[in-house]
Amino acid sequence: MPELPEVETVMRGLRPHLQGRRLRGAVVRQARLRWPVPPDLDAALAGRLIRSVRRRGKYLVVDLDQGALILHLGMSGSLRILTRPEPPGPHDHLDLLLDDGGRLSFRDPRRFGAVLLSPDPDRHPLLAHLGHEPLDDHFDGALLHALTRGRRVAIKQLLMDAHLVVGIGNIYANEALYRAGIDPRLAAGRLSRPRCALLAEAIRDTLTRAIAAGGSTLRDFVDSRGEPGYFQQTYQVYGRAGLPCRACGGLIRTFRQGGRSSFACPTCQRR
């Protein structure tokens, strides 16, 4: 489900409910996620103070007074703050118990998500080798140009490689390439310097707009029944195969790249 804008939205929603609180522990109903939930989670969390909540790529990091929790939503994960008792659904795999009586509930039907503990999260194997944050100031055309030199892989697949750039999944890779007028199949190393600048700006713009849209649907997700409005943005190409391009009216095409669906306008996007 979540790419960078969704994780950022979740993070912003959770922060005021978590930061400065103490944890009472955890209730784990299903420990088999992408990696096993630590068997000592309840004991490890009991009494811990939540210092901060932050995002790194698509990971959420909950820094504690000792160590940290690392959360990943996989493809179908969601987090909700519950303030009153509610029976857990079939995919509500665990709750983190807060000292004010509330709970942070983790739901993930496909179980591709993760809940991990680390004494030093930034050096955790999953986080230590992550690439550049596309919304950081230093992410620009020059950086993208350097990252793509000598790479024969298609630009779309390179954008989705978290070891180079984090947070860009299938939706936003398609959308950013459309905005930049670049064919997703173009070999990354063949991108000119000016087109790298165009693409870097398109990525930042696409993600920033999506975060702004996600923010507006945030409140009801955090407080009660969940399901943030991930689908409420209007995509230019993603999921629009056979529909007219909003710019030129030509039909959007779809094809497979690396086992994932790509969408592009054959007129507006060029090699």
Place this chain on the structure above:
DNA sequence: AGAACCACCTGGCAGC
């Protein structure tokens, strides 16, 4: 080193 493919898991939907 880089690229291609597979695996993990469940739910929803189209087509028969």
Place this chain on the structure above:
DNA sequence: TGCTGCCAGGTGGTTC
């Protein structure tokens, strides 16, 4: 209605 097959927003691991 119910079955089958396919698709889905992620990413680490294996193989060549």
